[in-house]
Amino acid sequence: MPALVTVDDVSKVFPLEDGGSYVALKDIDLEINEGEFISLIGHSGCGKSTLLNLLAGLNEASSGGILMDGRQITEPGPDRMVVFQNYSLLPWQTVRENVNLAVANVLRSLPEPERTKLVDEKLKMVGLSAAADKYPKELSGGMKQRVAIARALAIQPRLLLLDEPFGALDALTRGNLQQQLMQICQQAGVTTVMVTHDVDEALLLSDRVVMLTNGPEAGIGQILPVPLARPRERLAVMEHPDYYQLRSELIGFLQQQRRLKQRTAELARTQAPASGAAQANGAANASGAANASGAAKATGSAKATGTAKATGAPSSALVRLGFMPGIDIAPLALAIEQGLYDQSQLKIQPVPFRNWEVLEQNLIDGKLEAAITAATTPLALTMGLSHHPSPWAAITPLTVSRNGNALCLSRRLLDLGLKDPASLRSWLDSRDRPLTLAVPQRRGIAELLLRHWFCQGGIDLERQLNFVALSPTLMVGALRTEAIDGFCAGRYRVAEAVEDRLGWVMATDLEIWSGHPEKVLTCAESWAAGHPDTLAALGAALIRAGARCDDSDQRGMLTKVLSQPQWLGTRAAIALQRQFDLGTGATPTQLLRFNQFHADRCHLPNPAEGAWILSQFSRWGWSPFPSNRVELLTQVYRADLYAQAMELAGYANLRPSRQAFTLADGIPFHQDNPLAYLKALPDQVVPALASVRLPAVTDYISTPAP
DSSP states (O other): OOOSEEEEEEEEEEEOTTSOEEEEEEEEEEEEOTTOEEEEEOSTTSSHHHHHHHHHTSSOOSEEEEEETTEEOOSOOTTEEEEOTTOOOOTTSOHHHHHHHHHHHHOTTSOHHHHHHHHHHHHHHTTOGGGTTOOGGGSOHHHHHHHHHHHHHHTOOSEEEEESTTTTSOHHHHHHHHHHHHHHHHHHTOEEEEEOSOHHHHHHHOSEEEEEOOSSSBOEEEEEEOOOOSSOOHHHHHTSTTHHHHHHHHHHHHHHHHHHHHHHHHHHHHOOOOOHHHHHHHHHHHHHHHHHHTOOOEEOOSOOOOOSSSOSSOSOSEEEEEEOOSGGGHHHHHHHHTTTTTTTTOEEEEEEOSOHHHHHHHHHTTSOSEEEEETTHHHHHHHTOSSSOSOOOEEEEEEEEEOOEEEEEEHHHHHTTOOSHHHHHHHHHTOSSOEEEEESSTTSHHHHHHHHHHHHTTOOHHHHEEEEEOOHHHHHHHHHTTSOSEEEEEHHHHHHHHHTTSEEEEEEGGGTOTTOEEEEEEEEHHHHHHOHHHHHHHHHHHHHHHHHHTOGGGHHHHHHHHTSTTTTOTTHHHHTOSSBOOSSSSOOBOOTTSSBSSTTTTTOOOHHHHHHHHHHHHHTTSSOEETTHHHHHHHHBOHHHHHHHHHHHTOOOOOOOOSOEEOTTOOEEOTTOHHHHHHHSTTOOOOOEEOOOOOOOOOOOOOOOO
């Protein structure tokens, strides 16, 4: 059934007297179903009343649109009615006359006896029949508000809009009116949107609570379903076993928003652009590191152009960028070899590593400004789940690549007749020794995908599998010596194993989670705060290069670039063949988007995907599920920096969808209810909940690389 109201990509910008502008709301998407009661909560200044006025047609969106029954809302109409906090009654008219004035103006076609009957019905509905002939000055605050509600309902709107209707009332009156409003709305069957600061009021009345982030540029941070049966009674609601968990979720969101606002202010106070001396020192350090490692160099000139927040020459001329060799670094290699940094006056010093732990430690120690890391790394570093146990404030402004992994097993297993998950499970059930699988890093995206897939297939992970961390550069050799039974890695290593007839592919990540984030750009939060121009220029170059990597006409050129010794070497060609050889004897086939660098919103740093990663961290007992996940995800996944990079690269800003997504098992994951997802999995996990301690704001310190 289509929604009654659709808020589609709505933003609202107000002009300021000094010629500037204030972005009150940004990129709001919301669907409101017929008969639903929605509450809007958030701190003062987050745009709750602004959104309500847009729904009412009192203001028009600066971009995007609001549809009601398929028609765009551009002005007030009789199908919507607003109840304000200040009642808005005419003091010289009686209660009946105030209500009748609205009916007479909107429902003019009704005969007068029917209008009178309608007015009397609504006054009876709100319990004011006895006060029909009184004037507003003779009424209490609660009675005045009931008159306003009766007036709104009397014109029979399809959408009732309430702007903190009980905010000025005492607690007892407010409680009574809340109960009456709930009964009235159910009786009338009217769709309702209410602005409130009262979380208990929101839980009592609502089907869903929409939580708005801090302004300016406020958006929807979370939507909380309220699964409490109707009709509701206040005491029964408060005694419901889920009530205090729901209440804690709302209060926790507001507290997280307050802390995020404080963190933003603290970052602004502590950060300053790098000095020329510091840049020169960093350049000398990076030059030595590059010469020692044999990494390629890239320099550029000219002037960067782009967003108002990231314009002119980058604030830091140097970026030492760490990476692990593999197909995923194709955008970096292409950007450097084709001079895509020429517009940004950057000096990019690519620094290769053979081990993820060493790369991460160099990033933490300030020996790298940024790195292309696994998708799990920014969260793991921030939570203290990496090899470095202390939380370290990492952020990601960009996803560099998606997909690209495969499970490669030893050829001797294929010779035993293991060709699919079912035969693998039977074989594992018949033996005492676990299968040893190498992954590039523990708790990385490769291990998360394998764990999810094997568990779905009924394999006992604790008894039948043994995960070991191994540098991808050593995986093929370990397979050759039978030190491992298989590995999960990118196509470059898998193609090498298949080419040498050492391994075969049982599954690719397209069969587990097609479109998953694989590699992301990661840096220190403090460095990003001090060098937004540099980060935007770096991101823009990777975005432009990613578009070329996804262009099939560029495949030959990409192969030539990656075959250079400073990137992958001569065997890169086998990993870039259009046909994917699984090593099973079957005819090689083309896997579309196996390595994805640009298409389908590839570059989005998507907090919903981060929420799935958090769910898996808690699923496997590595951490409690963060009760402050909104704060954590907002801090790590930087959509603002992504937007700057996209604009600088010449692309429109894209936003992640709030809709649920599914992996291959078909179980929907929704970022607003990750615990329900965990309960729906085969292992039916109920994780511990706890607030994750986030690292404090610190100054970024650049240090020499060894």
